[in-house]
Amino acid sequence: MSEVADALVSVHHRDWSRIVGALIRLTGDWTLAEDATQDAFESALANWPTSGIPDNTGAWLMTTARNKAIDRIRSRESEQRRAKEVVVMESLQSSEHDIEDDRLRLIFTCAHPALPLAARVALTLRTVAGLSVAEIAAAFLVPEATMAQRLVRARRKIEEAGIPYRVPPSEQLAERLDGVLAVLYLVFNEGYGGAAGGEFAATAISMAQAVVDLMPAESEARGLLALMKLQNSRRDARIGPAGDLRTLEEQDRSSWHSDEIEAGLAVLRSARGRGPYVLQAEIAACHARVAAADDTDWPAIVVLYDELLALTPSPVIELNRAIALGMRDGPATGLAIMDGLKLSGYRWLPVAQGDLLRRAGRNADAADRFREALALTTSDVERAELERRLAALGS
């Protein structure tokens, strides 16, 4: 049984989006495609323990999902059956395959700018990553019914507004790329920070790889891929034994995945431009390259943040630059800049202030900041981290 469960997890990760994508292409019906794919996985869970795991699991699921889609269409009330569905049935019974492109079609369609941003991310998580509505709702901290409704609305808009299911033609590719990368990074962060963990982040990475393959000359796609690989290489060091988030300084660097760091650095070297994702990957690379936190090249990181800030001014980047400055020139320099930042309610501001205050030996002030951050966080791992840091201050 556990062998079946393991096989299903891996085939789900590998093939969910390809099967949903193929069914959407064949039927034009997003809901039907997702439901039929879900049916196929449930059928596998029911049948494989007795029939055995098929040699080609992906092909088995694809065939089953097509049959489930046909069943679902047949079971609809006959008077509701429309001419369109005859065409759909014919295409479902045809054998034409175009599997690899279906995944890219899905990625670009889910990230279409005519959809609200929150719906783009949710739809990508559902149709490309194959997460359940309950898991997505938990990640967004909304009730499941709310998330289900958001997905229904997004699918309806795709159909009713005529959002095409395709990778845009070459003249539109570049302008659509930014939106796709933004969604992929949000998906990655959902997985990286959320409870669903590594599988999620791995899906985002494989989607970014597909985009790089499609558009090899786009350095920002490479930058994002490098950034995600470098961040993900630290996944096993991020969370301490008590379920608390570990800072870069506290992480056990021997549990960073050095092969993945090498792969990330190689992707970064192949990126020709200096856009925001490339610069963020360069900063991640500064951390990834050194074996001990004390060896961090803070002057280089400050310069990279200056460059990033010039491209995309934002108080969050200013905060990160202030942290780097505080590490380079001493806590007082960083704290002075942080005092002027307009980031009220942003929990990482008091966390960063508390950290620099601790370094300056002002433990009581540091504790006040960590308590302020504690009141702002909704995440268990962050709460555990802040409580540990408070305890370390002796307060």
Place this chain on the structure above:
Amino acid sequence: MEYMLFIASDSEPDAIEEQPGEIEAWIEEGARRGIRKFGNRLRPNEDATTLRIRKGELLVTDGPFSESKEWIAGFDIIECENLDDAIDFASRHPMARAGRIEIRPFWPAEF
């Protein structure tokens, strides 16, 4: 698919000015490619009249149906393969820079 383009004003237009003959070229392209069915400019809000029937009584008022700084300056009915093609065509309308354009799909009749 059929779409309606609402050509609207905007309080923060792009600085680029309309080139002479630009709208004519856009209309010509729409006709040549069989995209644009019909369209026109509309008189300003001061010339608008709004009516409604409540409790069987006809109420006629001066002005547009919604109070807004922006107003609809014109409309076009177009037929395109999909939303991306509609966006592509609409983005070449001079009012994409001087104002903004809303694209709304027609609600097709149910058969």
